Amino acid sequence: MRSVFSLAALLLVTQAAFAADYFPPKGSWATHAPEAEGFDPAKLQAAIDFAKASETKFPSAAVDSRDLSLVIPLQFSGPYSDPLGPLKAHAPANGIIIRHGYIVAEWGDTNAVDMAHSVTKTFLSTVAGVAFDRGLLPDVNTRVIDAVRPTADFMLPHNQPITWDQMLRQTSGWVGTMWGKPWWADRPGKNPYDQLAAGPPPVGTQWKYNDVRVNAFSLALTYIWKRPLPDVLRQYVMDPIGASNTWHWEGYRNSWTTIGGKRIHIVPGGGHWGGGMFISARDLARIGLMAERGGMWKGKRILSEKWIQMARTPTGPNPGYGYMNWFLNTDQKLFPAARGDAYAFIGNGDNIVFVDPEHDVVAVVRWIDDAQKAEFVRLLEAAIQ
Template sequence: MHQKLEAAAALAQAHETPWPRDPAAAPAPGQQPWGVHHDDPPPYNRLFGPVHARGPQSGVVWQHGRERFAWGEPERADLTFSVAKTYLALLAGVAEAQGLLPDLDRPVHRQLPGIGFDDSAHNRAVTWAQLLTQTSEWEGSCFGLPDTVDRWRKVAQDPRAAGGPKGGARPLQSPGSYWEYNDVRINQLALALLHLFRAPLPAVFLDQMLHAAGGGAGFAWRGYDDAWIDLPGVGRVQSVPGGSHWGGGVSISARDQARIGQCMLELQRGRRSGPIRASWIDAMAEPSPVAPFYGRLVWLNRGGRNFPGASERAMMMLGAGGHTVWVDPVLDAVVVLRWLDAASAPAVIRQIAAALQDG
């Protein structure tokens, strides 16, 4: 196994993401601009929150609860982009276990009036379940960013054909009937969870997930510069985004990402008690009827087509810039890949899968 993992790590390190390591640096020949915000229509093609320099291509491989291999800088806390979406799903699982989310099919506005879900008949129909599967079709602006900026967005893992130009005026569908990868709607979910917990989401995640898993060093979850609200009875609190599309987001080490994935496996198999029910982890991995390649803010591999080499029960957390957290209950494994060129990710996953099958 060691030799196969060593070869997979060498392949990954030879194909680091083409982004500069410094977000402020101009791309060198053969590189791409840092981030994804520059693809948005103006005036939204800029950063709204802080970012920081990154480390090298890195990774860790765990199986049967033990670290089998690591490379690069696995202790470095780096931005992880849309992997943070799955962290929102885990926070929703904490809320469900605490009795704060008794009914996912309940319209959000009935529980949380006055935060953008009761301003139209369309938005009043939006449920928690739809927000967690990216099928809400919520319409509006969240901290200066309109949902329209991410309409018609096409991401590499979406098997459907592109429908129109990003940011175009795609007609809205009824909530629950259409899947779209939309970061503004994810940020609206984060705002709703902040109101639900009545506490900063970074503190809840650190206490309920990371500290419980034995990690947390260097962890940060930052919001946009103007994403502050006055929460009645609590005070001034920053709402955080579910990624780093426009800056901010989660900074975390590869090993802490592996700890979170391992916690998910152990909760799912009943090997530990924790802040989330096993049934919630199972539900995260259930295909959405509208988008069977997607669950509750995780990418799925049913049929083995999306991520060849991984099992059909694998859950994938993905982030721009080359971030993958692969949680595989069949292989009893967690794999974290950071700053890997997306074009090389399938080959690296296949090589790691072949090594894990020996274990």
């Protein structure tokens, strides 16, 4: 009898090992029944139904909440709020749930290519990670200006001490103007003059979500690579993980510069002023799975373990944030129902790539009301047997 139990245990371990080895090939993705991967089907369906019912919508039907060409300029209305990059209407709520690498559930059109908003920041930091791993950015704690000086603003006395790590964590306090948008114009509050008059905080002391500073980081990183960041992402990340050919990373109409004699379109790290990453839920799931597998894909290292460890290290002024845009579940504050080692890539809309390393689960949820994301995760976790 003992040998029977030993054989059964060995089979379970072997099955788990094979599951962890599965990576979807380009153009296809194996689907398993929820119960085959340890989900309660009824409870999982309840989580999906909740996500669909919680789609971000306006109380009034007068304006289509899915038409981002209308929504974004209104949402971020204020000084310098005019869009510079493309905006488009997005698909209805959709999502995909992965366990052990396999699809266990999908809803809506998961091939719809829509704005990912600030999940774009995750792609931006990923390109920085590739630069780090390849020795182009060997020490993130060095000053940015010791490597590149893209504009005169980088040489302002306030900006000179800023490190790559601080830019990655959104604690740089960088001041200046990027593509016609001054640093104080992003989420300036009720009285923008107060922020302008007060000036920036000392470098590294305050966490501030600010797309102007993110765009300054994108420009500096492009100077490191000396080529368009979407090309870098495609070569070192998206093609190796089998992403589709439908994603595209859009710049602004005026975000062009010359580096090494080449005219390069600089891409933003979000959709605040339009542009950014346009991508499907299925391709987002591949990024989530690569991260969940520790930066590996089919035996090929995409990102180093060291980089992912740094990305998941809490930021001093905001322990719930690592590198852009790794939102951490520190002290289980973001997702109380998940363990502290869970994390998510989050963008406006909301666009969410939730990763639960403990259970080998990746969930992409698009266009869910921000206030409902923790409840969705609770229902998802409750469905795991």
